[in-house]
Amino acid sequence: MPDGLSVRAAAREAGARLALIAPGLRATWRELAERAAEEAAALRRRGADPELPFPVTVRADAESVVLLLALIEEGITAVPLDARWTESERSAALARLAPPPPLEGDPHDPERPLAIVFTSGTSARPKAVVLSRRAFAAAAAASASVLGWREDDRWLLCLSPARIGGLAVLTRCLAARRPVVVSPRFEPEGFARIVSEERITLVSLVPAMLAELLRRLPAWRPPRHLRAVLLGGASAGEDLLDEARRRGVPVAPCYGASETCAHVTLALPGAAAGCGPPLPGVEVAVRDGRLCVRGPVLFSGYADAGRIAGGPDAAGWWETGDVGRIDSAGCVHVTGRADETIVSGGENVSPAAVERVLRGHPAIRDALVAGVPDERWGQVVGALIVTEGPPPARPALDAWLRARLSGAARPRRWRVVDALPLTREGKPDRRQAARLLADPAPPESGQ
Numbered sequence: 001m002p003d004g005l006s007v008r009a010a011a012r013e014a015g016a017r018l019a020l021i022a023p024g025l026r027a028t029w030r031e032l033a034e035r036a037a038e039e040a041a042a043l044r045r046r047g048a049d050p051e052l053p054f055p056v057t058v059r060a061d062a063e064s065v066v067l068l069l070a071l072i073e074e075g076i077t078a079v080p081l082d083a084r085w086t087e088s089e090r091s092a093a094l095a096r097l098a099p100p101p102p103l104e105g106d107p108h109d110p111e112r113p114l115a116i117v118f119t120s121g122t123s124a125r126p127k128a129v130v131l132s133r134r135a136f137a138a139a140a141a142a143s144a145s146v147l148g149w150r151e152d153d154r155w156l157l158c159l160s161p162a163r164i165g166g167l168a169v170l171t172r173c174l175a176a177r178r179p180v181v182v183s184p185r186f187e188p189e190g191f192a193r194i195v196s197e198e199r200i201t202l203v204s205l206v207p208a209m210l211a212e213l214l215r216r217l218p219a220w221r222p223p224r225h226l227r228a229v230l231l232g233g234a235s236a237g238e239d240l241l242d243e244a245r246r247r248g249v250p251v252a253p254c255y256g257a258s259e260t261c262a263h264v265t266l267a268l269p270g271a272a273a274g275c276g277p278p279l280p281g282v283e284v285a286v287r288d289g290r291l292c293v294r295g296p297v298l299f300s301g302y303a304d305a306g307r308i309a310g311g312p313d314a315a316g317w318w319e320t321g322d323v324g325r326i327d328s329a330g331c332v333h334v335t336g337r338a339d340e341t342i343v344s345g346g347e348n349v350s351p352a353a354v355e356r357v358l359r360g361h362p363a364i365r366d367a368l369v370a371g372v373p374d375e376r377w378g379q380v381v382g383a384l385i386v387t388e389g390p391p392p393a394r395p396a397l398d399a400w401l402r403a404r405l406s407g408a409a410r411p412r413r414w415r416v417v418d419a420l421p422l423t424r425e426g427k428p429d430r431r432q433a434a435r436l437l438a439d440p441a442p443p444e445s446g447q
Helices: 007-014 027-043 061-074 087-095 133-147 164-176 189-199 205-216 238-246 351-359 394-402 430-438
Strands: 016-020 025-028 055-057 078-081 113-118 127-130 153-159 180-184 203-204 228-232 252-257 260-267 285-289 290-294 301-304 307-308 317-328 332-337 342-344 347-349 365-374 376-387 415-417
Touching: 007 027, 007 061, 016 027, 016 061, 025 027, 025 061, 027 061, 055 061, 055 260, 061 078, 061 164, 061 180, 078 087, 113 133, 113 164, 127 133, 133 164, 133 260, 153 164, 153 189, 153 365, 164 180, 164 203, 164 260, 203 301, 205 228, 205 238, 342 365, 342 376, 347 351, 351 365, 351 376, 365 430, 376 430, 415 430
Parallel strands: 016 180, 055 078, 078 113, 153 180, 153 203, 203 228, 228 252, 376 415
Antiparallel strands: 016 025, 113 127, 127 301, 252 260, 285 290, 290 317, 301 307, 317 332, 342 347, 365 376
16 A cells, blocks of 8 residues: 555565564564454454444554554554443443444545544543544654654554554554554553563653653663653643653653644654644644644544534644644644643543533532643642532542543542632633632542
């Protein structure tokens, strides 16, 4: 395939080169192509239809890599679902594809959807981002033009391939014929070990992962072969970046979204502050304080109720919803979100969805959710609650929420109030809620 996104082509061009490294497995591109062919045959027996999106639950493991490569090879649009989602989150996401959008034409047409990726697993109405083969190929080429590829490069995949940050690692390595190393569960000691033993040169992390790594391993220093730690998915505090750089971590802050097929800016290690300039072929502009993106990496639209709509405007621009600026050197700086979405550890959380869950607790009469700044996670979810009688005990409430919300969406700070703050118009005042939650919490808050 001319876009390079073919495991069969990789087997022909680099058959003996390592392609996939996982616990107990070291597969070349030729061996990986054989595994993908077997998986494709199994998919056909299961009735996989190239004209329909195909939902699959995935993790950062070898089985998921083979499955995704088989879908890409067969031209079947993958719908990766996060294995950590609750059943209600999974159902809400799949509701976006009922009925599925039409996928007619050549399975390997550049504009045909390669994947439909969800922006959030915690919102009652998650967005289903339709990304074409063209977008993935353009994103891989744009990233490589700045980061480059070396003969000994190995990219560690420790992000879920259900998210664009993880899926893009796989497609970049496929296009470059370089090995991807999978780590199913991020844990600092294990991360440090695999980076050293497998001579990892590239890795993608969200700020929360990097913060945990530095906190849990105060004596860790990265090996010299680790040349870049791409850091995205959420805003990284300057304290975190400073500490990482002080310890020799080659952090490369980047900025992007599911709709841009992962990062569209990249600051190489040692570069000035900010997220770097736009990648070649990508334009970033500021309109009314909001960042807008244009280029071949953009999504086709959102899948919703049997159609694909809401993509870039007539001039090819997409407004990200992020607030930011571009400095005199052309570097992009992200200063916040234009909407109310909470971004915690790279995960988008809908305050309204969390509020609906909280109101379902028998002891909670009302709730108001807001993001609270946090050095480790970027933001954490905070909640003001109005109770019916005595407030619930924190351990019991945590257990109740754990069954209904994934980790990023569960409130880390909460406070019991007599009444929720309101604006002059009588609407819930989320800004005031954030200020109350950011204050040192009293003992009864359950912090």
